[in-house]
Amino acid sequence: QSNVTVYGVADAYFGYGKMDDNKFTGVNSGGWAGSRIGFKGSEDLGNGLKGVFTLEYGIDIDQNEGVGSRGTAANSTTRARQQFVGLQGGFGFIGLGRQYSPGYYVLKYDAINVVPFSPQFILAGAQGSNIVAGSAARVSNSINYKSPDFGGLTLNAIYGFNEENQDNNRQAGDLAAIGADYANGPLAIGLVYSQVKQDAGAIATEKFNGVADETKKEAYLGAAYDFGMFKLMGSYQIIKDATAAEDDNKVWQVGSVVPVSSVGKVHLSYGRTDADTNDSDAAAWSLLYSHSLSKRTLAYVGYTQVQNDDATNYSVLARGTEVVNGVTVPNNDEDSRNFLIGLNHAF
Amino acid sequence: QSNVTVYGVADAYFGYGKMDDNKFTGVNSGGWAGSRIGFKGSEDLGNGLKGVFTLEYGIDIDQNEGVGSRGTAANSTTRARQQFVGLQGGFGFIGLGRQYSPGYYVLKYDAINVVPFSPQFILAGAQGSNIVAGSAARVSNSINYKSPDFGGLTLNAIYGFNEENQDNNRQAGDLAAIGADYANGPLAIGLVYSQVKQDAGAIATEKFNGVADETKKEAYLGAAYDFGMFKLMGSYQIIKDATAAEDDNKVWQVGSVVPVSSVGKVHLSYGRTDADTNDSDAAAWSLLYSHSLSKRTLAYVGYTQVQNDDATNYSVLARGTEVVNGVTVPNNDEDSRNFLIGLNHAF
């Protein structure tokens, strides 16, 4: 018998986006969940201890890219989603590799539970947050510890080394994060703290967004409550010193998932940024309908709008640019409107 | 049980090529069929409907390249062969992703049924055709529809978005193609029409060869008849505005597959270009012998010659160049002679 399970997600959608005069029409990968292929397994070591591994790669199902692609296309920067080897037992889990930060699991408190159409992802991502369900919460060179379940409470801590080979600034770019999740019946609450150590001249731009000479600090509180007829979710987070202006920006969102039939659900979310910089309080909302064709196959259709402020240019499908005096510049204060219809298959 | 089938082709050959003074000796990937690894599966959704996916990547079995490689080596430009998720049912098939154009299936009417040694592929490929069994017929960002079988007749249509993010020229680089195949007893006939929309300043060179300001239009007719003792195949195609000179070029080929024993077959093909440009009527022929060692393993040996015209420089293994006044230039009007012996294993 094999020691490996091959698994993944194949997800593609037709999308149309418009932002001022800029338009996008095309087929993209990963509207409901990022397309991926993974290999995982575990081995019983006795006494309740297990050796475990996961090797999981992003794929661009719409593109000419390989397993763990390196494309220059905007949506192909995630190559390895997660890669680790670890031990699992009564003590919890400890792993080494490229692993999810606690910040990744905010999708539990998000009615639009995946990038790139979640208001939380769009707005917090634009603030340089590492507490988003995307690549910014994937940590290379990391040690991860997850606690066992203490009556509904679980803890999750990670430390990622930026591996700067220098006498000084050894921690420059290192990411440290800790999360706590509590689940009890219909209620779920999550707390996350995340920081990236910064130091002039040693910013790891590839791994972590950041500002020279400041440690980026972030905190997040999320909650979900299942009323049966519908599920209510929301979150509030603050990102300190995440941008070059050293702003302290806040992002909040509230949403709901409403089952409308045995197989259909409506997903709604509204989010907003409260930024230090003037005219940067953008908002976004998203309305999706998901239709389960089976346990593993799901069709979806939706609309996402980003309402930019006078100084923001956040977008999803179409990039908002304009030509001024012959130079292409960001076109602020324009809405990003995005329609999508797609198919998601888990295997 | 697993939801995934891992499959592929491992194919390598020893090749010797000569073109004027240029020679090639080495081991290459994919002489009989492109080396690949794929992951596919399907799920029954009830009422005859199925969710299906395929993730298939090219590999360079002779090189230091990964799964879906990005090498600079000439033969490593295909990363994803096909990647899609779709639905299959009584209505046919509809898929989203990177998929084969109807033009890919011309290999059914080609006695040398795979690149890179097929005269049809060599000659039509040199005209910038998208109707070849190679990467030019793999369409990113595409929607594909395949009809069910109507008494031997099947239809296949694809639309690939070039995803130019512009107010004007939204269709620039988009590929549209439709194919019809008819099979009845020993007879098979195929028709393909394919076009790539072009517009000045918005050519998608990576995806589709093309000329500014002209829409490349192509038509193909292929047929095969199985006489029992041997199988006869042939095709005729026209490529309009495919090159910078806006030429209308034609390519035809005729070939035969002759079983010579229970496991051995001789494959012969001759093809010719009829080009608008002067002195560009190249020809090519190929003679291969294939020997089945089992259902999944096949040995092959062959010879392919390209007969260049005064203004063409088509080659297979050795690039025809010469040094004139210290500058390396294409060496026209030289024959490309290629010998190969290899092993193909499907898994």
Add this chain to the structure above:
Amino acid sequence: QSNVTVYGVADAYFGYGKMDDNKFTGVNSGGWAGSRIGFKGSEDLGNGLKGVFTLEYGIDIDQNEGVGSRGTAANSTTRARQQFVGLQGGFGFIGLGRQYSPGYYVLKYDAINVVPFSPQFILAGAQGSNIVAGSAARVSNSINYKSPDFGGLTLNAIYGFNEENQDNNRQAGDLAAIGADYANGPLAIGLVYSQVKQDAGAIATEKFNGVADETKKEAYLGAAYDFGMFKLMGSYQIIKDATAAEDDNKVWQVGSVVPVSSVGKVHLSYGRTDADTNDSDAAAWSLLYSHSLSKRTLAYVGYTQVQNDDATNYSVLARGTEVVNGVTVPNNDEDSRNFLIGLNHAF
């Protein structure tokens, strides 16, 4: 049933390295054995003949890299470990693809049986040797023959084409190697000869280290003897014309593996370079403890030190550099000290 076995190694370690003022702290891939994922299979062709294939890719379990990565990170240059299709039978094995040179199997005579912490690998690798258990012994575009077992004796020969497309210098960069292994009870002996043909202006730097105008020639003798209480290993090798100075350098090592419990082993090795160039006689030693948690999972901890000479700058985790007059230069004559603790899981 499937025709493919998916297998691999997930190996990660926490490492700390120091070389003069330079320090490294982080999590790396492959301390005990290179992390990898592979796909292999075989098909019975009758009469004892089998068709076989292997597709095996390096992975950087700590990094954001795909299957067969192409990263710019120092440890991500191995994309394909081996890729081949071949025939196996009474005559032995013959394969085409990217394959291991006989020089790869020197790990059988090395108490620290894997890179990058083996003194033999560190020292011979620094001399540009292709007789090391690393990428320098992986040969693209190659034909490999392995003999059957003749009463304990096996032969292994490879020829790798550099595929220079030129009239002259057709063999420039080609690698040829032959190895003989003899195993009888507790005794094992190995001999390897390897050469890379060089010629001015046609050096394949990507594939093989080498010097213009000289053919690099190498010979290796290794042996191991299992005394039961412990196993003794050693090797001696000479590398001629491997460096720009056309030096003839020698590397030797001696080591031992000592079982200290039913699951624990101590691994010790000491190696030394005897180089033509002045002040280049570096040494290295390594002490590791391995602890089997099961058949497929192993924990390890160890220390490796490289003792550089006045003119050498060999290192493992931390690169030895210093700033002189504002310019970063290699810092010679400094020890490289390296500590590691990790987990290895085979699947």
